[in-house]
Amino acid sequence: MAHRESDPKEVARRYVEVVWNEGNIEEMDEVLTEQQVYHDPTDDGEEPLSEFKEFVQGYHRAFPDLSFSVDRYIAEGDLVSFWGQATGTHQGSFMGIEPTGNRIDLMGINVVRVIDGKVAERWANFDIFGMLQQLGRDPLSA
Template identity: 80%
Template sequence: MATENTDPKEVARRYVEVVWNEGNVGAMDDILTERQVYHDPTDDGAEPLSEFKEFIRGYHRAFPNLDFTVDRYIAEGDLVAFWGRATGTHEGSFMGIEPTGNRIDIMGINVVRIEDGKVAERWANFDIFGMLSQLGHDLLPA
């Protein structure tokens, strides 16, 4: 069932608040289509919504106080671009890194495509090197 408000910016706002900030996996069926097309520097392809739900669960296990603050949403047609800052405390295993208790503070840029009032396609790019460095796993040689 599509969300009541199908304005692309409002759908994107709900995606950020409910999925990323609240980690509300149960509400994801109302926010995202069953099949997701996902584009990011490390992965590019279709995935079932169930896989994205597990991804969100993993992020919230690793960073229970995860908070994504959006600076601005810009919409054109069915596409919404937004960027902002993600913060949180590393309290669970993440990418094979055991909890450090360190805080992360990284920037990210996202674009979502809205279809029938739901997020159907996602592009994401965030400061993974900064995140790993903040977790004590700097990949750059000293």
């Protein structure tokens, strides 16, 4: 049986808690490798952990009560996929949108690659279109 800290599903669970639910920038060093590889529909490539920390801080400033509840984790080898609901209240500037006080509730799907007990590569796809609508913006308008 794998040691708890090296079990990819446990590492993915810790990633969700530390990064998205707690926004714990200091503890992220224990959960993620210094150099990340990141993939989403708009970006693909290497990302230093320091840049990802700034990204996470931006989300937590905009949505201080941000929470990601995971429906299921599925692991195969060093890859773990998981999906669930992200919720929060828009209380800070986000993507040029001043605070609205609106609640967001959107689905997201993630995959992480775990190497030596840390997340080293991430794929993410969230309903940003729906989130912008929930913030009162029409994503289709120029």
